[in-house]
Amino acid sequence: MSTPYRLWEIQERSNTGPQCDEDEFLSKIFSPTLQKIVKKYEIKYNPKTPVPADDDLADRVWKAGWELFQEVGLYNTDTHRIIKVSDDEIKEALYVAKDQYWVGAGKDAVLWKHRKIEDREPPFCLFSPDCTCSEELHYSMCLAYLKEPLLDGFCAPILEDSIGLKIRSGSPFEINACTQHIYNLRLAAKQVGRPGVFLVAVGTAEHDSGQIAVSNENWGVRTTDSRLIGTLTEFKTADTLLNRVVHCAQYGCYVGNLTGPIYGGWCGGSEGVAVTLVAYSLNGLCIHGAIYNLHFPFHLNLASNTTRELLWPIAVAGQAMARNSKLLYKSGGYTNAGPMTEMVFYEAACHALVSTVNSWHLWEIGAARNKHRNRTTPLEARIAMEVGHAVAGQGMTREEANDIALRLLSIYEEQAATAPLGKEYQECYDVATALPTQEHFDMYRKIKDELSNMGIEFLY
Amino acid sequence: MNDIILNLKKEILRGEATKIKELVKKAIDQGLAPLEILEKALRPAMEEVGKKFEDLEIFLPDMMKAAEAMTAGTETLRPYLGPGNADIKKGLILLGTVEGDVHEIGKNIVRVMLEGVGFKVIDLGYNVPVLTFVEKVKELNPDILGMSALMTTTMVHMPRVIKELQDRDLKKKVKIIVGGAPVLPDWAEKIGADGYGENAGEAVNLVRRLVK
Numbered sequence: 001m002s003t004p005y006r007l008w009e010i011q012e013r014s015n016t017g018p019q020c021d022e023d024e025f026l027s028k029i030f031s032p033t034l035q036k037i038v039k040k041y042e043i044k045y046n047p048k049t050p051v052p053a054d055d056d057l058a059d060r061v062w063k064a065g066w067e068l069f070q071e072v073g074l075y076n077t078d079t080h081r082i083i084k085v086s087d088d089e090i091k092e093a094l095y096v097a098k099d100q101y102w103v104g105a106g107k108d109a110v111l112w113k114h115r116k117i118e119d120r121e122p123p124f125c126l127f128s129p130d131c132t133c134s135e136e137l138h139y140s141m142c143l144a145y146l147k148e149p150l151l152d153g154f155c156a157p158i159l160e161d162s163i164g165l166k167i168r169s170g171s172p173f174e175i176n177a178c179t180q181h182i183y184n185l186r187l188a189a190k191q192v193g194r195p196g197v198f199l200v201a202v203g204t205a206e207h208d209s210g211q212i213a214v215s216n217e218n219w220g221v222r223t224t225d226s227r228l229i230g231t232l233t234e235f236k237t238a239d240t241l242l243n244r245v246v247h248c249a250q251y252g253c254y255v256g257n258l259t260g261p262i263y264g265g266w267c268g269g270s271e272g273v274a275v276t277l278v279a280y281s282l283n284g285l286c287i288h289g290a291i292y293n294l295h296f297p298f299h300l301n302l303a304s305n306t307t308r309e310l311l312w313p314i315a316v317a318g319q320a321m322a323r324n325s326k327l328l329y330k331s332g333g334y335t336n337a338g339p340m341t342e343m344v345f346y347e348a349a350c351h352a353l354v355s356t357v358n359s360w361h362l363w364e365i366g367a368a369r370n371k372h373r374n375r376t377t378p379l380e381a382r383i384a385m386e387v388g389h390a391v392a393g394q395g396m397t398r399e400e401a402n403d404i405a406l407r408l409l410s411i412y413e414e415q416a417a418t419a420p421l422g423k424e425y426q427e428c429y430d431v432a433t434a435l436p437t438q439e440h441f442d443m444y445r446k447i448k449d450e451l452s453n454m455g456i457e458f459l460y
Numbered sequence: 461m462n463d464i465i466l467n468l469k470k471e472i473l474r475g476e477a478t479k480i481k482e483l484v485k486k487a488i489d490q491g492l493a494p495l496e497i498l499e500k501a502l503r504p505a506m507e508e509v510g511k512k513f514e515d516l517e518i519f520l521p522d523m524m525k526a527a528e529a530m531t532a533g534t535e536t537l538r539p540y541l542g543p544g545n546a547d548i549k550k551g552l553i554l555l556g557t558v559e560g561d562v563h564e565i566g567k568n569i570v571r572v573m574l575e576g577v578g579f580k581v582i583d584l585g586y587n588v589p590v591l592t593f594v595e596k597v598k599e600l601n602p603d604i605l606g607m608s609a610l611m612t613t614t615m616v617h618m619p620r621v622i623k624e625l626q627d628r629d630l631k632k633k634v635k636i637i638v639g640g641a642p643v644l645p646d647w648a649e650k651i652g653a654d655g656y657g658e659n660a661g662e663a664v665n666l667v668r669r670l671v672k
Binding site: 027031035077132158160166167168169170174204206207232233238240262263264265266267268269300301303370371372 | 514520612644659
């Protein structure tokens, strides 16, 4: 928590903040306020330029996001009250926030630093399949990801079953599954020789009881690891989420603020998504005590974020936060296509390129819209992270990124709605060795060469 | 006559509830049949809104405003419809997000789109306990029960609801549809649901087929 002494003052606002009926919050407060602010700051999406290089636009998006957060606040669905944060409190939290943190432990600890637009420092690469997976594949998938050379941190796939039983949120089955999840993670990390690696865990826990049950330095989630605290779409919370805020603050682990503003939903279009991303970052800092944000804006119909109407807000919000804060923020990718398709590699590359040049750190990548069990592999994340390192290393400008993004979009964008599902993990990885099949690796290698020909200077 | 129909459609699309009330009264004064206003202006306009939203030519706040205008229009019309026509609906739909799950945007979109095309929808909200679904099916006798879930760890409540309905001999009296991010057609089939919608538009079409 960046302002720890305010923890209880802010929590208390769940009881004392302005009252509002739940049905009214989004339609009467959030949406009209956002529309008014987008208009006031003259924020306009241009589909021809998915990566704009307009500093004034970025600064207006920052101001708009600030104003949105301050005016709207965060709605608690359990108390029907709005938690509001004052202008001075936002300023204070931004001042107190650190621009870098050591995360992970021992030799595996990594210094995670704020990035600027067109920064030459590589992004912090957090590999995350995000999808659900079969119990029998969970450990192998953990191993496969943890073998990735560019991995700075890891968030494992989510279990659906544990000891053959379906997991039900809030039940004993979930607590049992969370234990299995973290044991798999910790053992896999040890086996690959990265025992202290930064973990974001455990995604299997939907309920706070599952999260809290696995806080343990010896076998569970450590204080050098992180938890994600989400927000309900849009700008709503519940006690089950705020319980995690208090637990994480008192346990002492790192908190990430998890948000997925929806293009086409209450945010409206790309402009609204960009403003909401900034506002959510302030929410994470001030209310969740987050040291970083994980944002995964997505398309209402496609549930992905590799098309231009999502790349634009990612680019613009990144610029806004880079120019006006020292926050840490990760760009979470969701592709349309599934593993072992050429399209998934192009999408992953484009998401990483746009995010990295516009100051984001990377959280890659949920394939096949993150909807299908076992349908994500480390290789599509690998290409994204390699692109991130490459474009940072070569000091790629926004204009150059825009040109390459347009070329990549021309390859896959028309197929977004009909993207191939690809294959499941066990069809393109050897489950025992946790290594890609030759066919899968060859496809990755081919696309990497094509990306290189487009001007991405891979470092190896 | 056609002008006022066109204007009604236009104001629904613009989400102008106040203007819709005025126009409905004006249409009645000009001698238009209440049912004609409903069937030729209001409902087709909401169909168009639904289609535009499906294609994301408009966004959720626009659709919600249009839905408010539609409600204003039908409420204004209500006194003029005969007793038998006052609640002309295509069917009764019961909706809810399952136990343990507080995500409801998808379910809410389905609700608005169903209402827009003339179904009566009773929305039980989110985090709906298994037995509440059962009690409401028994009490309200809906044509369709729709359940939504965002998490794999909450969608497991869907088969629990279905089993409780079966055990009470209620399953055969209602069609069950399911949806939500982790839900797929094979899951719907496995748990004995009658249908699955990939998105809100599909859900509306599915309901139309099932209620026929």
